[in-house]
Amino acid sequence: MQLRKNRFKEAIQSGQLQLGLWSMTRDxxxxxxxxxxxYDWIxxxxxxxxxxxxxxLSMLQAIEPYDTEAIVRATHLDPAEIKQLxxxxxxxxxxxxxxxxxxxxxxxASxxxxxKGIRGVAGSTRASRFGAVTDYVKTARDNICLIVQIETADAMSRIEEIAAVDGIDAMFIGPADLAASLGHPGDVKHPEVQAAIVEAIQRITAAGKPAGFLSGDQEMLDKVVAAGGLMMGIDIDMILLRRAALxxxxxxxxxLD
Structure with missing residues (x-):
């Protein structure tokens, strides 16, 4: 048995725009x-x-039959958690x-x-179809897409250096934390924040990495796509549900009138 190709990774590496949804509902x-x-990805x-x-695991299994690719954001940079995921x-x-x-x-490395890295080896995990993909250890990395989030002014100052690290496949801008880091907590629409986001997307793209962004603000999404953004998170499911309910x-x- 062979691994199914990672359509999301192939698409962003070839410059294709991928539209996604951020999921926080846990169901x-x-x-x-x-x-x-x-959606191209969730x-x-x-x-x-x-x-x-x-x-x-349950949500990965729920997505599996569909053309949508699953992405998972870890809690933090923790090799043990990354290994489990x-x-x-x-x-x-x-x-x-x-x-x-x-x-x-x-x-x-994780x-x-x-x-080359530090990922622990296990022979019969779901990732290897419980051992049915016999060459999984040799081929797994080709199908893994590692995305790092740039969310602070310090990280912004090192975009090119981080992009040059071997094994970084893509970079994603976190607008809320970036706004706070720039002195505008809770105000992602501040002109300084929006200018920084556009600049970051342009610099990531110029460094040869696919750039991503998440927002429910259509005007900001348009600016990021124009700047070269490829991994576009266009809304959050919890916010979509609340908005529709209201x-x-x-x-x-x-x-009642």
Whole structure:
């Protein structure tokens, strides 16, 4: 048995725009429904949700039958957690809050088997189809996409150095933390923040790496795509649900007038 090609990684490496959705709801049935909506990717967030490996596994299984690719954002740069996510079948991994070359190198080592990396070897995980992919250890890294998040002013100052680290496949801008780092907490629409985001996307692209971004602000999304963004998270499922619920209620409140 051979591994299924990572369509998401192939697409961004060839310069194809990929439209995705950030997921914070932790419900496998909802994840499965969203996977059938036609998004190129869905990110399962562990950093800002109480997601654990067993729930992530269920959501990965829910996405598996569909054309949508799963991405998983780890809680932080932790080789042990990254190993568990990879063994569970995640193959697109986002590492938040990477600020230095050394942290980028550790992230790259965490998704690579020895002698080049430090990922622990297991023979019968879901990632290898429980051992059915007999050459998994030799071929796994080709199908793994490692994405590091640039979320601070310090990280912004090192974009080119981080991009040059062997094993970094793509880079993603985290707007909320970047806004806070720039002195504008909670104000991602501040002109300084928006200018920094556009600049970061341009610099990442110029450094030869696919650049990503998440926002529900259509105007900002348009600016990022124009700047070269390829991994576009166009909304968050929890916010989508709340927005739709509020809009539906407001529409029907006319009966109370």
């Amino acid at each position: 496998p049935a909802l994840t499965e429904m969203l996977a059938g909506c036609g 990110n399962l967030d562990c950093e800002h949700t109480p997601n654990h490996i067993d729930r992530v 990879l063994d569970a079948g995640a193959r697109n991994i986002v590492i938040p809050y990477v600020q230095t070359v050394e942290e980028a190198q550790l992230a790259a 998704v690579e088997y020895p002698p 809009e539906r209620l407001e529409t029907c409140r006319k009966w």
